Amino acid sequence: MSEAAVKFRDVKKTFDGKEFVLKGLDLEVEKGSLTAIIGFSGTGKSVCLKHILGIFRPTSGSIEVLGQDLGPMSSEELTQFRQKFGVLFQSAALFDDMSVLENVAFPLFEHRRNLKPAKVYEIAEKKLQQVGLESKHYQKLPSEISGGMQKRCGLARALALDPEIIIYDEPTTGLDPILTEMVDNLIVETHNARPGTTSIMVSHDLYAAFRIANKIAMLDSGRVLLYGTAEDFYNSEIELVKRFVSKGMKRK
Amino acid sequence: MSKLKSFINEVGQMSIMLAQSIRLIFKPPSRTVEILKHMEFIGNQSVGIISLTSLFTGLALSLQVYLGFKIVNATNLVGPVVALGIFRELGPVLTGLIVSARAGGAMAARLGTMRVNEQIDALDVMGVNTIQYLISPRIVAAFICMPLLTVVFDFVAMVGSWILVVQLVELDQAVFFDRINQTVELKHIMEGLIKSSVFGIVFALVCSYKGYHTKGGAKGVGEATNRGVVISMVMIIVLDYFLANLIRLYDVVMGNV
Numbered sequence: 001m002s003e004a005a006v007k008f009r010d011v012k013k014t015f016d017g018k019e020f021v022l023k024g025l026d027l028e029v030e031k032g033s034l035t036a037i038i039g040f041s042g043t044g045k046s047v048c049l050k051h052i053l054g055i056f057r058p059t060s061g062s063i064e065v066l067g068q069d070l071g072p073m074s075s076e077e078l079t080q081f082r083q084k085f086g087v088l089f090q091s092a093a094l095f096d097d098m099s100v101l102e103n104v105a106f107p108l109f110e111h112r113r114n115l116k117p118a119k120v121y122e123i124a125e126k127k128l129q130q131v132g133l134e135s136k137h138y139q140k141l142p143s144e145i146s147g148g149m150q151k152r153c154g155l156a157r158a159l160a161l162d163p164e165i166i167i168y169d170e171p172t173t174g175l176d177p178i179l180t181e182m183v184d185n186l187i188v189e190t191h192n193a194r195p196g197t198t199s200i201m202v203s204h205d206l207y208a209a210f211r212i213a214n215k216i217a218m219l220d221s222g223r224v225l226l227y228g229t230a231e232d233f234y235n236s237e238i239e240l241v242k243r244f245v246s247k248g249m250k251r252k
Numbered sequence: 253m254s255k256l257k258s259f260i261n262e263v264g265q266m267s268i269m270l271a272q273s274i275r276l277i278f279k280p281p282s283r284t285v286e287i288l289k290h291m292e293f294i295g296n297q298s299v300g301i302i303s304l305t306s307l308f309t310g311l312a313l314s315l316q317v318y319l320g321f322k323i324v325n326a327t328n329l330v331g332p333v334v335a336l337g338i339f340r341e342l343g344p345v346l347t348g349l350i351v352s353a354r355a356g357g358a359m360a361a362r363l364g365t366m367r368v369n370e371q372i373d374a375l376d377v378m379g380v381n382t383i384q385y386l387i388s389p390r391i392v393a394a395f396i397c398m399p400l401l402t403v404v405f406d407f408v409a410m411v412g413s414w415i416l417v418v419q420l421v422e423l424d425q426a427v428f429f430d431r432i433n434q435t436v437e438l439k440h441i442m443e444g445l446i447k448s449s450v451f452g453i454v455f456a457l458v459c460s461y462k463g464y465h466t467k468g469g470a471k472g473v474g475e476a477t478n479r480g481v482v483i484s485m486v487m488i489i490v491l492d493y494f495l496a497n498l499i500r501l502y503d504v505v506m507g508n509v
Contacts, residue, residue: 053377076381083379093370107378113281167377 004064005031005165005198006052011061013047013222021047023222024061029215034191034199036209039219040244045202048219049169052200053085054078066164083111086158090170092150094142100153101138104128107160127156130193131186148179155186159194166190168201172208180208188212206244218244266461269383270453273391276384286389287396294355294390294456295397299404305350306405309342310334310412318421327421331428332435334413339436343406344398344444345492348451351394351401352484356459359390360480363463364473372464387464391456398452399445406444439508447495454491455484 006029013022021044029035039045050056051063054070063070066084073081094103104124108115115123128138131152137145142153151171158166168187172180191199203209209216210230217227218241226233226241233245277283317337318330363386366372375382410432418425462480466472502508 055373055376079376079379079381081379082377085377087374087377089370089374091370093374095371095374096365096369107380110281110378110380 003031004028005033005066006200007062007064008048008051009062009064011051011058011063013044013051013056013059020059021222022051022058025219025223027217027224027227029198029200029217031198032196033214034188034201034212035215035217036201036203036213037217037219038203038206038209038244039225041204043219044222045204045219046169047222049167049200049202052165052167053082053087083161084164086161086163086166088151088154088158088166088168088171090173092142092147092154094150094153094157096142099139099141100128100133100145100149101125103142103153104156104160107157111161124156124160127159128153130159131156131190147175148182151175151179151183152186155190159190162194163197165198165200166194168199168203170203171201172203172205180205184208184212265465266457269387269461269464270391270457272383273388273457276381277388277392279384283384283389286385287392290389290393291397293358294351294393295400298351298354298397298401301350301354302347302401302405303408305346306343306408307412309346309405310338310409310414311416313337313342313409314413314416318417327423328427328431330417330423331413331432334417335410335432335436336440338409338413339406339440339444340496341444341492343402343409344448344451345488347398347402347405347448348455348488348492349485351398352451352455352459352488353481355394356455356484357477357481359456360459360463360466360477361473363460364466364476367464367466368469368473382464387457387460390460391453394452394456395449396452398448402444402448406441439503443496443499446499447492450491450495451488454487458484458487 006027008025008027011022011025012020014020025044025048027048037045037048047056051058051070052065054065054073057071065081068081070078070081094100095106098106101121101124104127105120108120108123109117112120125135125138128135133149133152133156137149142150145153171187172183175183187199187201191197201209201213210233213230215227215229216233218225218233220240226236226238233241236242236245314330314334317333318327321327321330321333363372366386372382372386375385414425414428417423417428459477459480462476462483463473466476468475
């Protein structure tokens with residue numbers, strides 16, 4: 001098995017000390033893979049994601065990201081460590097008082113302070129070109145561009161620091177089928193254009209997961225129910241997986 | 253009991269946020285640009301409303317004091333009494349209330365919107381320390397701007413007082429200024445400025461805290477803004493009493509009375 005980018009070892013998480021959201025999660029996401037984490041609502045997908053980013057700390061167990069144990073890191077070390085991530089949010093989460101170009105330039109201004117502004121904007125423009133956003137939109141505010149363009153801009157911003165891990169948090173939820181396909185293709189293109197980069201997509205869109213991911217982890221009740229390829233899912237005898245697959249594929 | 257618990261918990265959380273904000277001001281990267289941006293918003297954009305309200309505060313207060321002092325034939329004391337009231341109490345308190353309603357409300361709403369739109373999460377995962385980027389500059393800006401705005405308030409309110417006492421009621425201008433000169437000392441003005449700096453920290457902290465911890469969409473933003481402004485205003489008035497006593501105690505200890 002190749003090197004792991006993210007390793008969950010018996011991770012348990014409770015917020016109130018009584019009910020566990022994660023109940024002993026074990027998962028290894030391979031470096032350079034495009035992995036989808038799927039599951040019904042409330043199965044712990046987002047909590048799992050926030051553990052990868054170090055926003056939540058496990059109640060017990062350990063999480064290793066790119067060979068580093070997140071447990072002993074201070075919050076400031078974690079803040080620094082997060083530069084290795086690029087995250088595309090469900091809502092794109094663009095800064096509404098900044099133009100498209102400024103949004104993409106922002107992480108560069110924050111973390112590449114030795115770069116001159118002209119160079120920063122040059123890199124930002126390059127990232128926007130990579131995700132297929134035309135230059136006529138660069139000076140517009142996020143509210144002045146379409147949802148699809150906002151996603152592209154959000155992805156360009158996530159790529160600004162050349163992250164080692166790109167995380168897609170429900171990237172297609174609430175989008176129409178055409179836009180969904182566009183975002184799916186964008187994820188695959190971005191992943192293929194950056195060999196060695198690990199992509200993790202959290203979604204409940206089974207069809208998209210099967211179409212674009214190399215590996216899929218299905219969560220249920222805070223544990224990994226099945227981790228494998230699309231084929232493994234089709235051939236699974238686990239009742240819940242069979243139900244999820246049949247419902248998910250029927251919907252498409 | 254649970255309300256008391258959550259109140260104590262919230263005060264504790266705010267204290268931690270304040271301590272973090274102060275510590276992070278001195279840590280790189282520098283947030284000077286952010287501080288200046290917030291100073292422009294809190295300070296510069298408040299000058300108009302502060303000037304207008306202080307002018308009429310000076311006029312109204314002087315009229316009431318004049319009417320009262322006329323009964324006991326002490327109208328030549330209107331100037332110093334109004335000046336002391338303005339410099340020590342009304343200047344910092346009214347400036348605090350107006351600025352917390354205007355700028356504090358905007359702070360809570362802005363941060364609340366950023367929270368519900370995942371913009372704060374985006375900053376977090378980008379490796380940006382959100383306390384340092386969002387909270388510290390607001391607190392520093394309010395701390396610097398509040399005394400400056402109080403100076404504006406004091407000055408314009410005294411202009412209002414002068415208009416009423418000298419121009420409208422036609423008391424002697426020399427007496428008006430002479431009496432103020434004899435009564436008002438630098439420490440009276442400083443008392444107001446110290447209070448206003450504290451009020452600045454209080455409203456910026458409370459409103460930022462409420463906005464930063466907003467939950468639940470547009471409704472949550474509205475609630476955070478409302479609670480931030482209300483708590484700030486109540487705290488300004490309550491703190492004013494305790495600060496006045498504290499300053500008086502300091503004067504007694506230092507032998508300044």
